[in-house]
Amino acid sequence: MQNIAVSAHGVSASIGKSPILHGIDLQLPAGRWCAIVGPNGAGKSTLLRVLAGLLPCHGQVRLQGRALGDWPARERARQLAWLGQAETGGEDLLAWDVAMLGRLPHRAWLAAPDERDQAAVTQALHATQAWELRARRLGALSGGERQRVLLARLLATQAPVLLMDEPLAHLDPPHQADWLATVRAQVAAGGTVVSVLHELNMALRADELLIIQAGRLLHHGPCDAAETHRALVAAFDGRIGVHPVQGQWIALPRELERAA
Numbered sequence: 223m224q225n226i227a228v229s230a231h232g233v234s235a236s237i238g239k240s241p242i243l244h245g246i247d248l249q250l251p252a253g254r255w256c257a258i259v260g261p262n263g264a265g266k267s268t269l270l271r272v273l274a275g276l277l278p279c280h281g282q283v284r285l286q287g288r289a290l291g292d293w294p295a296r297e298r299a300r301q302l303a304w305l306g307q308a309e310t311g312g313e314d315l316l317a318w319d320v321a322m323l324g325r326l327p328h329r330a331w332l333a334a335p336d337e338r339d340q341a342a343v344t345q346a347l348h349a350t351q352a353w354e355l356r357a358r359r360l361g362a363l364s365g366g367e368r369q370r371v372l373l374a375r376l377l378a379t380q381a382p383v384l385l386m387d388e389p390l391a392h393l394d395p396p397h398q399a400d401w402l403a404t405v406r407a408q409v410a411a412g413g414t415v416v417s418v419l420h421e422l423n424m425a426l427r428a429d430e431l432l433i434i435q436a437g438r439l440l441h442h443g444p445c446d447a448a449e450t451h452r453a454l455v456a457a458f459d460g461r462i463g464v465h466p467v468q469g470q471w472i473a474l475p476r477e478l479e480r481a482a
């Protein structure tokens with residue numbers, strides 16, 4: 223039987239008095255990378271926050287088969303880690319210390335980092351090409367440098383389930399490629415990655431697409447399936463096309479297709 227990392231059962235959520243998500247059912251298998259896509263305002267970030275347990279919802283979210291609320295907080299934080307959109311805070315901390323925050327769920331209260339913590343942080347900073355930044359203050363970094371340090375904090379958790387909202391924000395193409403390699407390594411090792419992505423061409427490299435439209439799950443399917451491509455085009459009101467280019471699926475705005 224397939225091992226389900228995260229699932230949602232009849233999930234609806236509101237922000238304030240506004241209903242945002244409506245009756246979402248999904249099952250995300252372990253060892254896969256799922257990209258959440260859809261038009262602006264569709265509810266992608268809201269869904270990710272619900273899956274992370276950061277926003278209350280009706281219905282149920284389960285992590286590894288167990289309701290999110292039934293997990294002791296520290297245990298859950300060792301299993302599921304989160305990178306939000308445009309995170310702020312900790313501006314005076316050194317990049318090394320920011321990445322070390324990812325180790326908090328592994329450490330006893332007020333305990334100093336041990337060798338495993340140091341090794342995990344070192345590995346994470348190298349994986350995101352942020353090792354050279356380790357002695358710099360977070361607040362003094364560029365947008366892309368900062369994002370790489372925050373990604374390192376996420377990786378340092380060594381959680382098997384990683385949720386990321388717009389992880390490619392500010393990253394230049396080489397660092398986007400590094401991120402892709404990191405995600406591939408995570409899933410190859412049995413981890414699960416769920417990422418909200420606006421870059422459809424990067425999203426189409428995932429294993430599965432979750433297509434959100436107006437707060438509903440329009441489609442969940444493999445990235446290389448014709449049905450998934452049709453749903454993607456429909457979600458964007460027919461204003462994009464999906465084409466094979468050099469062995470990859472590429473999404474282009476129709477206007478650019480005509481110009482090409």
Ligand SMILES: Nc1ncnc2c1ncn2[C@@H]1O[C@H](COP(=O)(O)OP(=O)(O)OP(=O)(O)O)[C@@H](O)[C@H]1O
Pocket residue numbers: 237238240242260261262263264265266267268269
């Ligand atoms: N704090 C808030 N208060 C009120 N409405 C909100 C709030 N945050 C989000 N919303 C609304 O909830 C809806 C879904 O927002 P969400 O950020 O989940 O969409 P998204 O699909 O991630 O959008 P985008 O692609 O623009 O990042 C939008 O209509 C948005 O305006």
